[in-house]
Amino acid sequence: MFDLSSILVVVSYSLCDVFGLDPNEVDPSITVEGFAIPDPATLADPTAAAYAAYLRSAIPPIDLNYQFRKELVRDIRYWWLTGEGDVLLLWGPTGSGKTSVFEQWCARLGIPLFMAKGHRRFEPHEAFGQFVGGENGTTPWVDGPVTLAARYGLPCIINEYDRIAADRTIVFNDVFEGRSFPIPGKSGEVVTPQPGFRVAITANTNLVEDLSGNYGTANTHDISILERIVALHIGYPDDETETKLLEKELEQFSDDLLTYWLDQEGVKLSTQTGIKEGSAISRGEFIAGLVEVARRIRAQSKDGGNTSDAALERTMSTRILRKWARNTLAMAGTPEKLGLSALHLSLKKYLSSLATESTRIALHQAVESVFGVGERVNP
Known part of the structure; x- marks a missing residue:
């Protein structure tokens, strides 16, 4: 695989500057690392230019109106620095900003983000990839978002995770453990996640119960999954x-x-x-x-x-x-x-x-x- 170190150029950002936090409340010297991916037009190597274009396209667009909450920035940063082996669960009521906080975290730091979406009939290929019809009768393999994130050492997010039936989430066990995992449907091929690979999931519930009674399609999940999770409740902003x-x-x-x-x-x-x-x-x-x-x-x-x-x-x-x-x-x-x-x-x-x-x-x-x-x- 192409060496991405020349594409994913690590940059240290001031937490206050990049997230618009008040320097009177947050020490301006606190930093967090992101990327500065070069403009493909500046790269002589066509392979490098293609990777740069692809990864730049995976960075979420910046929402200039978005307002970061310092307590969420603090908690996500702590997980980002120390919880590489744990899954981040962002849970809370509809429209409270569960997905957007992680998207905007990646957007402001120039980090490509791969995304999957849970639902009742979720199939493994939606996260890991599948063979698709190609030219001249070929059926090439196309990696899914979780596989891509693992190969590149980048984050992925699985939205609406509690909509996936518990017996269908078993395919994520090895992924959530942070170890090498087999790709379902690809003859036993195993992917070893590169450093920097992280998984976040969003849900309306804490995967155990729905206290509001509003999310009838949500599922409870096995305790073995819960032990791999760092939970962060996302309520409505103040x-x-x-x-x-x-x-x-x-x-x-x-x-x-x-x-x-x-x-x-x-x-x-x-x-x-x-x-x-x-x-x-x-x-x-x-x-x-x-x-x-x-x-x-x-x-x-x-x-x-x-x-x-x-x-x-x-x-x-x-x-x-x-x-x-x-x-x-x-x-x-x-x-x-x-x-x-x-x-x-x-x-x-x-x-x-x-x-x-x-x-x-x-x-x-x-x-x-x-x-x-x-x-x-x-x-």
Whole structure:
């Protein structure tokens, strides 16, 4: 195999700089290693250029709006430095950022990442590879993401791992042990993982139980798997982090557009200085209202830990919060043109139309209780 040391050029990054952490809270001298893969156009060797192009394409794209949480960076870094023989389980409610935190970790550090996805009918070839039809009647072997990551000494992530039936995860036992493993379906060929190979998995549950009752397709897993895992719970971000995220998300919308929409929507918002209406509401106060709606919905939801019979089966994930906020201002003309609330229309698009009727009502009540506007705005 081609020597990748000239392609995967190790670089030391400042933790604060690369992840945007506050130097008053995190020592700026703390570093973490990543890669700087050269531009293929600068490489004279065509083989090296091909590998560089391929590996650069495997680096996740950077989300400039992403806000890292220092405690997650701390825990992932610790596993990254010390847990090469352990599997990292990122678990938590839907839309909390389980996959994105690891993707953005790799994106900011220039690290190629290989990905597989779990589901009920998962087959080994989806992770390890298979023979495929080629030219002239040939059937060449194509490595899967886990095999590729092991050969290159790079990380891979298996999403929705708890959707795979427990009796189908046996193929990962040797992989999770960090030792050489046979490739299923390839006549006993064995792969010895190169240094740097790591496995992360994501799940909505801790692989043992579903406390929320929301993930009926999740499976429990054998204790032999659990003993190979380092678990990191990914909950929804705190208010400060989500506020920063929404500030970034809404940067594209001007203050003039925001004040126009606030007036047309007829928003009435309780702020620290009292009730404000329309264009008297600042951008920061509007964002605080969005975060408050998310907080109220989560408090009523199963994913938020509500165990009552009336708990909502849907919640306002961080993913949906971003979409809801962005789409609301993208539809700023809706109140004036149609007499309909952009807040409520956007909520229907991304959340309430995919909920039970009782949950739908509760979701819209949460919006109305914070922003003082119903689904139809006053003419």
